[in-house]
Amino acid sequence: MTTLKPPVWRGWSLAQHHEKHCVDEPDCFQDVLDSTVQVAQNEYEIASERAFQEAFIQYDAKEANRQDGGFYPMRHYRLDGRSLKTIADPETSSPRHFRSCFHVHYGKPHDPEELNKPELDQVFRYLEKLEDDRGQDMISNCKVQVADGTKSLGSRNLLQLASEINRLNDKM
Amino acid sequence: MLSPSKRYKECIDELKLWAPVALDAVRLLDPNSEPNAMLERPAFDLSDVGAADKRGSGLSTGYALRRYFLALGQFVNLLDVLSELFPNRSDQFGKDLDRFVLRQEFQILGDSGERVLATLAHRSQPGHRVLSEMFLKVDDLADSLCETRRYVDFLRGTNEISQIPLSIDLLLRSPWENELRQSMDVLEYPQRKELADRMQTYLSKNYVLNSMPVSDEHTRRFHEVLLSATRVPGEKMYNIDIDGFLDQMTESDVSDNDYAEIRRTLEGLAGILSDVPFGDLSDVLGDWGGMRSFDDINIIPSVGKKGTCHNTLLATASGSGASRKGFLGIMRQVRRHLIDCFGRTRIVILLTDTWDPAKFRESRADIEAHRRRGVVFITGVVSGRSISPTPLPF
Numbered sequence: 001m002t003t004l005k006p007p008v009w010r011g012w013s014l015a016q017h018h019e020k021h022c023v024d025e026p027d028c029f030q031d032v033l034d035s036t037v038q039v040a041q042n043e044y045e046i047a048s049e050r051a052f053q054e055a056f057i058q059y060d061a062k063e064a065n066r067q068d069g070g071f072y073p074m075r076h077y078r079l080d081g082r083s084l085k086t087i088a089d090p091e092t093s094s095p096r097h098f099r100s101c102f103h104v105h106y107g108k109p110h111d112p113e114e115l116n117k118p119e120l121d122q123v124f125r126y127l128e129k130l131e132d133d134r135g136q137d138m139i140s141n142c143k144v145q146v147a148d149g150t151k152s153l154g155s156r157n158l159l160q161l162a163s164e165i166n167r168l169n170d171k172m
Numbered sequence: 173m174l175s176p177s178k179r180y181k182e183c184i185d186e187l188k189l190w191a192p193v194a195l196d197a198v199r200l201l202d203p204n205s206e207p208n209a210m211l212e213r214p215a216f217d218l219s220d221v222g223a224a225d226k227r228g229s230g231l232s233t234g235y236a237l238r239r240y241f242l243a244l245g246q247f248v249n250l251l252d253v254l255s256e257l258f259p260n261r262s263d264q265f266g267k268d269l270d271r272f273v274l275r276q277e278f279q280i281l282g283d284s285g286e287r288v289l290a291t292l293a294h295r296s297q298p299g300h301r302v303l304s305e306m307f308l309k310v311d312d313l314a315d316s317l318c319e320t321r322r323y324v325d326f327l328r329g330t331n332e333i334s335q336i337p338l339s340i341d342l343l344l345r346s347p348w349e350n351e352l353r354q355s356m357d358v359l360e361y362p363q364r365k366e367l368a369d370r371m372q373t374y375l376s377k378n379y380v381l382n383s384m385p386v387s388d389e390h391t392r393r394f395h396e397v398l399l400s401a402t403r404v405p406g407e408k409m410y411n412i413d414i415d416g417f418l419d420q421m422t423e424s425d426v427s428d429n430d431y432a433e434i435r436r437t438l439e440g441l442a443g444i445l446s447d448v449p450f451g452d453l454s455d456v457l458g459d460w461g462g463m464r465s466f467d468d469i470n471i472i473p474s475v476g477k478k479g480t481c482h483n484t485l486l487a488t489a490s491g492s493g494a495s496r497k498g499f500l501g502i503m504r505q506v507r508r509h510l511i512d513c514f515g516r517t518r519i520v521i522l523l524t525d526t527w528d529p530a531k532f533r534e535s536r537a538d539i540e541a542h543r544r545r546g547v548v549f550i551t552g553v554v555s556g557r558s559i560s561p562t563p564l565p566f
Contacts, residue, residue, distance in 0.1 A: 066311045081229055106319070107312035118214075119229035124239070132318040135374040156216040157230040163189050171182060 006052065007076075007088035007096040009045055014098075018044045021102050028103050028110040032082055048101035051084035054149040056123045057165065060090055061142035064133070074141065075099060079126050080149055081119025104129075120157055127168055134172055142172045173376045173452040175459040175475070176254055183250050186243040187272045194240030197233040198277045203284035207291035211237070237288075238296050242322055244272060245329030246378070252386040253379050257463045278333045289334050298323045310363045313355055314370050317401055320352070321378065324394045331388065349397055356401055364404055371401040376447050383443040407557075410445040414438045416561035417521075417550050424548040430519060433468070433484055434550065437521065440465025441486075441559075450525055450554050451490040454497055470517065472505045473497055481513030489524040492531060499526050503535045510542050518547055525554040529565040536566055 022029045022039040029039040033047055055078035062071040076088045087099040103110065106129060114122070133139040144165045150158055174182070197215045205213075211234030251265045278285040298319040359367065375381070375398060382399050385392045417438060418431060441453075443465070448456050457466055458474035470479075472487040473496050489502035502524070510517060532539075539549060553562045 066309075107309075107315035118232050118235070120231045121235040124231070124235060128322070129315075132315070132322075132374070135318070135377045136314060136370040137373050138370070152229075154216070154230060160189075160193060160231060167185055167189055170185070 005091060005094075005096055006049070007098045009048070009098045014041060014045055017098075017100055017102075025110070027112075028105075031110070031112040031115060032084060032103050044101070047084070048086055048098060051080045051082075051101060052078055052086045052088065052098075055080045055086070055147040056119065056149045056161070057127070057144055058147040059130075059142055059144040062140045064138040066138075071140065078147055079104070079123060081122060082115060083122045083126065085126075120153070120161065123161065124164065127164055131168055131171065134168075139172075143169055144172075173448050173455060175455045176257065176379075177459050179250060179377075179379055180254065183243065183247040184268065187240075187247055190236065190240040190243045191272045191274065193231070193236045195274055195277060197236045198274060198281070198285075201233070201281060201284075201288065203281050207284075207287045208295075210288055211292055211295065234292055234295065237292055238326060240274075241292075241329030241333075242326040243329070244332055245325035245327065247272070248328050248332060249325060249386045249388075249391060250379050252388070253381060253384045256384055258460055259464060260467075261460070273332050275333055286334060289330050293327060293330060296323060296326060310359070310367045310370075313352075313359075313401075314367060314374075316352070317371060317398055318374060320394070321375070321380065321398055324391055324398075328386075328388060328391050349394075352397060353400065361404070368402050368404045371398070375399060375402060381447040383446050410442055410450075410557050410559065412438050412442045412445075412552075412559040413561055414442075417552060420550045420561055420563060421519075421548055425546060426519070426548060430483070430548075434519065434521065436465060437469060437484065437486060450488070450523075450559075451497070453488050454490075457486070457488075470509060470513070472502060472509060481516040483517065484519045484521065485509055485513075485517050486521045487523070489522070489526065492526040492528060499524050499528070499531050500534070503531075507535060507538045510538070510547065515545075520547060520549050522549060522551045523554060523559060524551075527553045527562060532565060539564065540566070 018039075018041045022041075022044050026038045029044065029047070030036070033039055033043065035043070039047070058076065058078045060074055060076050062074055063077070064070070065072050074090055076090050078086045078088075080086075083104045084101060085104050086101045089096045089099065104126060105111070105114075106125075117125075127144070130139065130142070130144065134142070146158070146162055146165060150161060153161070193215055196217070200213070200215075200217065201210050211232065213233050215231040215233045215236035247269065251269060255262045255265055278289075281288070298316065356364065356367065380395050380398060382402070386395060414435060418434060421431065421434070444453065444456065454471070454473045457463060458471045461467075461471070461474070461479060466486065468482055469484040469486055470482045472485065485506065487502050487506050489497065489499040491498040492500065494500040494504070502522075506520060506522065510520070543549065549564055551562055551564050552559050
């Protein structure tokens with residue numbers, strides 16, 4: 001589960017993604033980070049690094065490019081208990097960069113109420129979404145694993161998560 | 173598309189995972205608590221907790237119950253379809269279902285259990301937000317349709333336990349349903365086609381089928397809303413020229429019963445092809461055997477044991493190669509079958525999406541020998557959504 005080589009942001013990419021996720025639509029990240037003011041670029045950077053380190057699940061996959069069609073190259077994906085999704089180059093890449101970090105809304109407008117749900121409920125909800133994506137052939141080469149954030153879970157919650165991941169991997 | 177047996181196993185696996193959690197969660201419920209409070213409490217006993225569980229981050233009772241009812245509803249809906257397709261397996265289906273229905277456990281909770289289910293159904297509704305903003309993109313609309321499918325299956329699961337009709341009535345003929353339909357209607361053709369392709373793949377994998385509605389009226393009506401997403405206005409369904417196929421038998425020594433059997437088989441095929449792409453046909457038809465419309469004929473390719481020799485053999489080839497489904501592979505299986513069932517199989521229906529007269533070379537001598545002994549070959553080519561009779565090239 002330990003990541004040997006954590007990804008880093010390239011300056012221009014960080015600025016671009018901060019603009020998109022924290023300036024164009026400021027409410028979402030303010031809610032996620034429980035901030036009363038617009039989230040600054042360095043806060044977004046720290047938040048993405050923390051989301052990566054404390055993620056509950058991780059997987060390498062080719063996900064569909066929903067804007068332009070086709071599939072993105074193989075990437076490394078993680079999701080934490082607040083539904084913050086980080087996308088990075090695969091572990092074997094050198095140099096290894098962050099590609100994005102955003103809050104998952106499931107195609108709906110941001111709803112701060114979703115953040116009040118238990119972390120594990122949010123992670124399971126995301127696994128449902130992966131299952132739906134697989135059902136539409138919108139993801140391929142996907143193998144999900146538990147990540148370091150699950151260390152704080154009790155054994156039954158962890159076992160349920162691991163079993164659900166196994167079930168999903170069998171279907172992938 | 174998954175074979176029926178694989179989809180069946182998927183549903184059982186999901187129930188095996190969520191039924192024990194739901195059982196534990198139900199046993200921990202306090203009937204005197206308010207329903208929302210019951211649903212928000214942790215699903216697991218807090219005697220074995222981690223730091224995240226202490227923060228209230230572990231699985232909630234509401235989520236665990238929703239997943240259980242979703243898994244149960246999926247299974248019930250699947251059994252509706254499979255019981256129609258494979259009536260000889262209905263008893264086994266019923267026994268497998270009974271293993272997972274927690275009816276007594278909920279009945280112990282009495283009215284309190286009903287209130288919990290009604291609250292859970294309300295909280296799980298996909299349509300409780302204003303939708304107009306959502307449906308600007310195919311992606312969002314597809315996500316929403318998938319979420320709706322899960323909700324409809326969840327409600328079907330609660331119907332196995334609850335005495336009161338739950339809120340599927342709120343969805344049917346609701347602004348939510350209208351908006352779903354309207355959103356699909358205003359999509360431009362390329363987006364409509366993309367949505368149709370994605371939903372066709374998704375719904376067929378989940379065995380929500382055009383040709384096989386579920387028995388529950390509410391579920392069936394909402395499945396119809398979902399299935400309408402798979403159809404592009406103006407695009408035809410599969411068209412099989414059945415009379416043209418029957419004409420191929422006119423010179424042969426066949427009975428009225430033979431004509432009736434071939435017609436029934438081809439009509440059954442047309443129904444299945446509204447849900448299953450031709451290339452995946454054998455995964456469905458050749459899986460368990462005993463499938464209605466095809467229960468008295470032999471199917472190639474088939475994964476199970478060959479079983480009894482029947483009067484009619486249906487062989488479907490996809491691609492040209494020697495693989496299990498490819499034309500050369502299929503022809504080898506057909507030749508083997510006609511040897512094993514010599515004197516019993518008298519009619520062979522062969523459909524292929526690759527028509528290459530040269531590929532018949534290795535089978536020609538056998539086919540001509542069988543013809544001399546009265547075996548009738550009815551052959552056709554699949555092209556796009558049309559299946560046309562095409563006589564053998566010799």
